[in-house]
Amino acid sequence: QVQLVESGGGLVQAGGSLRLSCAASGRTSSFATIAWFRQGTGKEREFVAAIRQSGGSTDYADSVKGRFTISRDNAKNTVYLQVNSLKPDDTAVYYCAASARFYLSLRVGYNYWGQGTQVTVSS
Numbered sequence: 001q002v003q004l005v006e007s008g009g010g011l012v013q014a015g016g017s018l019r020l021s022c023a024a025s026g027r028t029s030s031f032a033t034i035a036w037f038r039q040g041t042g043k044e045r046e047f048v049a050a051i052r053q054s055g056g057s058t059d060y061a062d063s064v065k066g067r068f069t070i071s072r073d074n075a076k077n078t079v080y081l082q083v084n085s086l087k088p089d090d091t092a093v094y095y096c097a098a099s100a101r102f103y104l105s106l107r108v109g110y111n112y113w114g115q116g117t118q119v120t121v122s123s
Contacts (some may be wrong), residue, residue: 022096
């Protein structure tokens with residue numbers, strides 16, 4: 001049974017930073033891709049960033065490019081999302097997701113999900 005557990009969320013002022021972590025119960029290297037999504041109150045869930053486990057290719061939503069960085073530590077079975085220059089619009093529950101299959105797009109095909117971690121950015 002695959003489990004993804006997010007941590008690192010919290011309340012931060014605009015311009016601040018956080019590092020979100022996604023710890024997997026199995027080996028992260030067994031997944032094709034691991035990603036972060038987010039969902040704000042009253043909004044649809046949206047893609048944030050993803051990383052391929054083989055090769056390390058990444059993809060970012062335009063709204064976070066240059067501010068967020070996704071990385072992985074396969075020895076710790078953990079994927080990170082460094083979030084900098086936070087804005088109130090970044091307020092959301094952030095979810096980690098994993099895909100066991102390879103897809104050309106890093107934004108689709110996720111069938112394992114964590115419970116989420118809340119990020120709140122005050123102005």
